[in-house]
Amino acid sequence: MRNVHERVLAAEIGRMAPxxxxxxxxxxxxxxxxxxxxxxxxxPVAPGVRGTNGPVRLHVSAYEPGRRVELTTEPGEAIEGRFVWEVEPVGPGRTRIRQISEGRLSGALRWLWPLVRPQHDHCIESMFDRAEVFLGLSSTPTPEPPLARAMARAVDAERARAVAVPETPLLATALPRVDFSDAHAVLARPGMPTDPQVWADALFHDPPSWVVGAMGLREALVGTVGIARSGESTFGTLARTDDEVLLGSDEGHLDFRASVLREPDRVVVSTVVQVHNARGRAYFAPVRLVHPMIVRAMLTRAAHRLSRRARENTEVGS
Known part of the structure; x- marks a missing residue:
């Protein structure tokens, strides 16, 4: 496999160094x-420095400050090769940036490369778009091919997973007694929002369509047993710190709290419940079975949407 991208930018080569x-x-x-x-x-970039790109392990194999960076994969990776970024002057006030990916593919990647390549190509062209934005040049964002978008959703997308409930000041005093608790987290990539309220809004204001349908079914059923419909109660922000938002509602059958915690590299959604009576226990028995699936779906969708929004904001800034 050998893949080369390049673009000439209207800038002096020294401006490319950062x-x-x-x-x-x-x-x-x-x-x-x-x-x-x-x-x-x-x-910092220097020969021998190791790192990762998702699951791929690699290291800096060559470095010329401000001119060239070469990364080589570690032995045993599905691609055994190198990735090079280099710049060179091509005239007064003009610089060519080039990216070279080359190596030997093994395992399933040998057959998947035709599917992965559009995503790889778009990633590199998006890097050049960001270079233009950094340099203050006019830039038209590279369109994302449909296959690249589909692969991002299927392979590259972050998915929420169950984790231990974190100990936070807001959760510690959220309820007098906790009868149920769980937590789910999703990785937060660089460039995603750091404000937990933004994540809370994305979680609860734009859930997946099947979750909306499930909540509609809940609305149709709970009123028949004397439990308030969501339109009859509030589920808003109760407290917050710089990195955490606590939301919840108090009902006759149970009290519910949700913490949205923004850590440096992930977002954690924790749920704590206090059940008041037999009606609450009967209600929560089936709810607790589907609750983890619903939270994971909502958190995964929020991460995808906020990732997409971050890119759109970058494009507007260009």
């Missing part, structure tokens, strides 16, 4: 995150 030298770092201005799995190096 882009290459910051590759894989906390302030990476070139890699298109959160849309794609971030490139993470365990230190």
């Amino acid at each position: 882009l290459l030298d910051g590759l894989g770092g906390p302030d990476d201005r070139l890699w298109p995150s959160p849309e794609y799995e971030p490139l993470r190096l365990r230190g």
